[in-house]
Amino acid sequence: MKLKVFRYDGDESHYDEFEVPHKPGQTVLDALFYIQENLDDSLSFRYSCRGAVCGSCAMLINKVPRLACRTQVKTLVEGEDKVKIKHCPALDKGDEIEDGAVLVEPLPHLPVEKDLIVDQDKFFEYYREMEPMLKTKSEVPGEEYEMDPEDVSELEDYTNCILCAACFGACPVDGENVNYRGPAALAKLYRFHIDPRDKSERLSLADHEDGWWACEFHTNCQKVCPKNVPPNIAIGKARSKLEKEDG
Ligand code: SF4
Ligand code: FES
Structure with missing residues (x-):
C-alpha cells in the first residue's frame, strides 16, 4: 500500500512516497509509525492517546480533515471512504488523491511547522x-x-x-x-x-x-x-x- 506524505522542514515542501505493508485494523497513525520506525525516522507528526481522545493527531487525509488514529487505512484504499465535504480552496492545493493510495497532509488553515505538524x-x-x-x-x-x-x-x-x-x-x-x-x-x-x-x-x-x-x-x-x-x-x-x- 502506498502512502504519499507531505514533507516540510522550513524549506521547499514536497511529497514522499512510502510502501507500507497492510495489516488488518491498521489506522493511518499506525502506518505513519511504520514509516517513522522502519523507513524514515525524520517524519514528524503529532499524537498522544492513539484512541481518539486527546485530539492531537488531526490531519488532512485524502483531502478530509480527520484523526489519524481513528481513520482505517482499509476504507481509504478500498474506496469505502464515505466522508464528503464541501469545496474549500485549501483542498485544491497539494497533490491529488490516487486510487488505492493514501494522501496525508497537514491540517489546512494553520501554519505548518514541520511535515504534518501545524502551529x-x-x-x-x-x-x-x-x-x-x-x-x-x-x-x-x-x-x-x-x-x-x-x-x-x-x-x-x-x-x-x-x-x-x-x-x-x-x-x-x-x-x-x-x-x-x-x-x-x-x-x-x-x-x-x-x-x-x-x-x-x-x-x-x-x-x-x-x-x-x-x-x-x-x-x-x-x-x-x-x-x-x-x-x-x-x-x-x-x-x-x-x-x-x-x-
Ligand atoms: S472537529 Fe471541532 S468540534 Fe469536533 S472535536 Fe474537533 S475541535 Fe471539537
Ligand atoms: S492520538 Fe489522540 S486523538 Fe489521535
Missing part, C-alpha cells in the same frame, strides 16, 4: 477568547446543582469536543478570513451559554462580524467532527437568540 496557536487563542470555564452562580457551590436531563443531553453534544481542530481545517470561512473564530471556539461559547449553572451572559463575546455572523453554514464542521459535535447548530441558535434580543 495551533491561533486555534487555541480563539478558544481561550471564549473564556471556556464555568462561572458559577455562587462562589463555592454548597451542594450539587440539579439539572434537567434535557439540558444535560444538549450540553453533552458540545462537551464532547476534544479540540482537535479538524473543523477549523475544514471550514471554508476560516480559509478566507484569518480572523474568523471558527466552529470549535463558537461551539464552546455556546456550550457555556446553555449551561444552567453558568451565570455569565456570554453570547456577546462573539457578537461581531468575525464571530457568530461570519459563518456561512457550509456544515463541513459537523461532517468532519470525530465526536459528532454540531457547531453549525450552536451558531444558528446563537444567532436566532441575538436577533430576538435585538428585536
Whole structure:
C-alpha cells in the first residue's frame, strides 16, 4: 500500500512516497509509525492517546480533515471512504488523491511547522477568547446543582469536543478570513451559554462580524467532527437568540 506524505522542514515542501505493508485494523497513525520506525525516522507528526481522545493527531487525509488514529487505512484504499465535504480552496492545493493510495497532509488553515505538524496557536487563542470555564452562580457551590436531563443531553453534544481542530481545517470561512473564530471556539461559547449553572451572559463575546455572523453554514464542521459535535447548530441558535434580543 502506498502512502504519499507531505514533507516540510522550513524549506521547499514536497511529497514522499512510502510502501507500507497492510495489516488488518491498521489506522493511518499506525502506518505513519511504520514509516517513522522502519523507513524514515525524520517524519514528524503529532499524537498522544492513539484512541481518539486527546485530539492531537488531526490531519488532512485524502483531502478530509480527520484523526489519524481513528481513520482505517482499509476504507481509504478500498474506496469505502464515505466522508464528503464541501469545496474549500485549501483542498485544491497539494497533490491529488490516487486510487488505492493514501494522501496525508497537514491540517489546512494553520501554519505548518514541520511535515504534518501545524502551529495551533491561533486555534487555541480563539478558544481561550471564549473564556471556556464555568462561572458559577455562587462562589463555592454548597451542594450539587440539579439539572434537567434535557439540558444535560444538549450540553453533552458540545462537551464532547476534544479540540482537535479538524473543523477549523475544514471550514471554508476560516480559509478566507484569518480572523474568523471558527466552529470549535463558537461551539464552546455556546456550550457555556446553555449551561444552567453558568451565570455569565456570554453570547456577546462573539457578537461581531468575525464571530457568530461570519459563518456561512457550509456544515463541513459537523461532517468532519470525530465526536459528532454540531457547531453549525450552536451558531444558528446563537444567532436566532441575538436577533430576538435585538428585536
Ligand atoms: S468540534 Fe469536533 S472537529 Fe471541532 S475541535 Fe471539537 S472535536 Fe474537533
Ligand atoms: S492520538 Fe489522540 S486523538 Fe489521535
